Amino acid sequence: MVFEGLSSKLQETLKKIRGAGRVTEKDVKEMMREVRLALLEADVNFKVVKDFINRVSERCVGQEVLESLTPGQQVIKIVNEELIELMGGTQSRINFSPRPPTIIMMVGLQGSGKTTASGKLANLLRKQGKRPLLVACDVYRPAAIKQLEVLGSQLNVPVFSMGDKISPVDIAKAAIEHAGTGGFDTVIIDTAGRLHIDEELMDELYNIKNAVKPHEILLVVDAMTGQDAVNVAESFNEKLGIDGIVLTKLDSDTRGGAALSVRAITGKPIKFAGTGEKLNDLEPFFPDRMASRILGMGDVLSLIEKAQESFDEKKALELERKMRSQQFNFNDYLEQLEQLKSMGPLDKILGMLPGMNDKMLKSISVDEKKLARTEAIIKSMTKKERLDPSIINASRRRRIAAGSGTSIQEVNRVLRDFEEMKKMMKMFSDMGKRGKKGFGRFRMPF
Template structure:
């Protein structure tokens, strides 16, 4: 998880502050020094760190902290407020053009994952009911056009590509004309990656922008590039005036300095965060929620939204009814495992929960393959066995293990887990009906 190291160091600092009934100026100076070091180690730009720490110092030395009955909590609140501002303050959502068609020009370095991000943007906009056209403007990278076509096929989204053309400016202009002719709502121009020091290629971007006059120019940045991300963002912004930034690989093991620096340095918002490899792994960037995650306070709103997106409400209601009537089967169990898997990594989910002990979680081994193994075991059962697992004797267990490529012990473990889940869900459902009436739970 991005910011993991930074999050741990900040939480250690806050732990010391919470343990004191009263804070002195010396305590605050020591805390801000530790915050400064933590940010620098996370690869945050030095100028950004200096400004950030000065703001915290200025507020923390005031009477709201020194005379407070809960000074530690007041300092944490100040850091949370300042961190939210550093990340951009208010969330900025990409607006669709009132003119009828929205055009987005995606730019960035080579290897920053622009083509995949173009697909993620298309998937995000399709959820809004938009008819999206992806435009292949990268004529330099081998197989770039083919990659976009494969993504387009996966999304069932049209891709405009002219493999014989060598002029990206002409391709963009022709694509825009095509989009208007066939009444597309949104056009995403996937431009070639380029170094910000390559004047010729940067000028080409300027020409594309002049030709198609996009509603948004979005810079794609790999969050693992660290300090260099700041230089990239500054140069692209000066040259073509970007609308905002998409940060990719925020689910990776990276220090996160790019995310904490880019918005502050450019004055342009972070629009989205790429949180995985799937085309659906693109989240609207909320500065306050990200600040909350970094400070170990969790991100309940994003967790709820994720559950609402990934869980089928009708199936959830149907499942709850089955649990109530005690007709919950292994097939239902398998469907729940599939929906849980669609939410992503357990570590990421737990990181969204407030009050979690991140150090303790770090030591736990979450076997993500367990989902696939359980699914394979259930698939190896007959329909009768899935409905009535009580008939699964020793011989059947051997057959199921052989058919799923697992061991008999794995089959036993699954069946035991299923029975325990049934008991737990039955108790939970009964308690819920008795005390609160019928409620809808995404996991039930």
């Protein structure tokens, strides 16, 4: 029971309330006990949890809930609202200086992911039309400078370094000068990881700050951090006055309570989230979406946005027509696969769907390779075969298998899946004809 995700835990609790017709004061108390446990299991700092529970209970126990017609919904709404409030309302962006270069300084504990986050941020900013310069100020960890240089060359972003014999303050100063003459409009300074209680190294950060006057100091925090996240964030904020937080390793199965704690303690916004191993896996942080995700409502907004980016409205309408009229063929299937692929890794998309939680995701192992093989198999079919799969006989199957580098069994699987899907579509469109709500406008590819 201890290791279920925060969202599944809350969902469970909320389900109890959802099912009940009326919520009593006792119900609220019991529910808040569960919310408290869930938040603590999620590594939210216990002081933050206390405040949160008090605030929510106060609002829930009031008449607002007890006299309303759908008390369950009211409670969900309040918990959601307070969670969003706790995580900082709306999204924030980098403060760009009106007079370039904009200077961004990355700070944090050892191993929080500063160097990788610096590289990802440079990549993101370059995509937005900036000319970033990475600066290697980690003169302590063996090969840290080399790491940034390798990242820079992978991204094709220049890296400024002066080796590990020069003080980071001087490196930072020289880098800013270099940015001015080199025509860079953004400078990202990667500093060495340090303990928040290491006064000497914290002083060094303070000196870098004074020397280059960064427009943005970003604290990099590991999303898996426990109760201590508050102390770390507080110390860095007190010493340097941070402007924002980058939350890394969010692609783990951590419940990420550190996000709530850090935000509540410093009052500074979480600006970016690291969500993967690849250098473009840095996303803006959306507190409202994270809150609704925690509540198990799914990251519906993110999903809709992603789908809109990659789906062509006209094609979708055409597909819907085809599905209804039973003309769906392998060309359409292939198109769907390609659109699905352009939305990003499947397990990420699944994670955004409402009702999906860590536990369910774990049981579904999304096999991207299988998708690729399916694609190869369809592409090995002739135009005629794609339009009319019924002509695919044994010898055609052999040819398709050989052409796609797969086996006849796999070709059979694809043919079977396709037929299954057609059957399902027929079911859906029949339902639509009978006027059943919800299925009539079924539009998802699968």
